[in-house]
Amino acid sequence: MSCWLKEKGEFIVNRQTAIPLRERNIILIGFMGAGKTTIGQLVAKKLYRDFIDVDAEIERRHGMSISEIFAQKGEAYFRKVEREIIIDLCTKTRLKILSLGGGAYLQEEVRRACLAHGIVFFLDLSWDQWKEERLPLIVDSRPVLKNKTLEEVEQLFFQRQSAYALHHSRVVLNELEAEQAAEQIVGSIKWTWDVYEPNR
Ligand SMILES: Nc1ncnc2c1ncn2[C@@H]1O[C@H](COP(=O)(O)OP(=O)(O)OP(=O)(O)O)[C@@H](O)[C@H]1O
Ligand SMILES: O=C(O)C1=C[C@@H](O)[C@@H](O)[C@H](O)C1
Numbered sequence: 001m002s003c004w005l006k007e008k009g010e011f012i013v014n015r016q017t018a019i020p021l022r023e024r025n026i027i028l029i030g031f032m033g034a035g036k037t038t039i040g041q042l043v044a045k046k047l048y049r050d051f052i053d054v055d056a057e058i059e060r061r062h063g064m065s066i067s068e069i070f071a072q073k074g075e076a077y078f079r080k081v082e083r084e085i086i087i088d089l090c091t092k093t094r095l096k097i098l099s100l101g102g103g104a105y106l107q108e109e110v111r112r113a114c115l116a117h118g119i120v121f122f123l124d125l126s127w128d129q130w131k132e133e134r135l136p137l138i139v140d141s142r143p144v145l146k147n148k149t150l151e152e153v154e155q156l157f158f159q160r161q162s163a164y165a166l167h168h169s170r171v172v173l174n175e176l177e178a179e180q181a182a183e184q185i186v187g188s189i190k191w192t193w194d195v196y197e198p199n200r
């Protein structure tokens with residue numbers, strides 16, 4: 001498989017797809033509460049692109065919150081809808097900024113579609129920081145956290161890392177404000193466009 005490699009940003013882009021880099025969707029992945037929705041909105045604004053939050057899109061289509069979908073239809077149903085929407089967005093849209101839900105990337109078909117058609121940024125936050133700063137902000141709104149002990153959530157956090165490791169570029173969030181993280185993503189993407197697709 002031939003690749004582009006940007007060492008500075010650990011940037012590896014698969015060339016199998018014919019979509020020019022500048023047109024590919026930019027896809028944010030990472031654990032729940034890492035900041036995919038917040039940072040995705042900022043990236044979209046900076047690049048003058050449309051932003052799609054997959055969780056919000058699922059809520060919009062169902063007229064229900066994610067918590068209601070989990071409670072009334074079950075997690076398996078949610079995962080199926082989530083997978084179908086992401087594959088659809090990956091294969092039928094371009095030039096978007098997509099924020100995935102925290103568990104979406106655990107599905108192999110989702111990973112394959114994202115890596116083949118988009119440019120995938122992993123928003124990486126340490127467990128300690130997540131536990132101290134993000135958990136209190138999201139604990140009541142994420143059904144996956146419901147009825148779990150802190151030890152179980154920690155286990156989930158580390159179990160998921162091997163899926164998130166399959167990305168094109170990583171942003172270490174620990175000391176970054178959302179605005180700074182967005183700037184870093186935009187800088188990295190523009191660098192890649194200029195180097196690999198000059199004169200476009
Ligand atoms: N860089 C940051 N610094 C501090 N707080 C942040 C940062 N990014 C996001 N937050 C806050 O963390 C909370 C979760 O952020 P957000 O909803 O963007 O996460 P997410 O990754 O989209 O989560 P999910 O996977 O559940 O959709 C929000 O209250 C947001 O304001
Ligand atoms: O990490 C997860 O499994 C989830 C994260 C949220 O974004 C939502 O997609 C939902 O609450 C499930």
Ligand SMILES: [Mg+2]
Pocket residue numbers: 036037038053055099100101
């Ligand atoms: Mg989100």
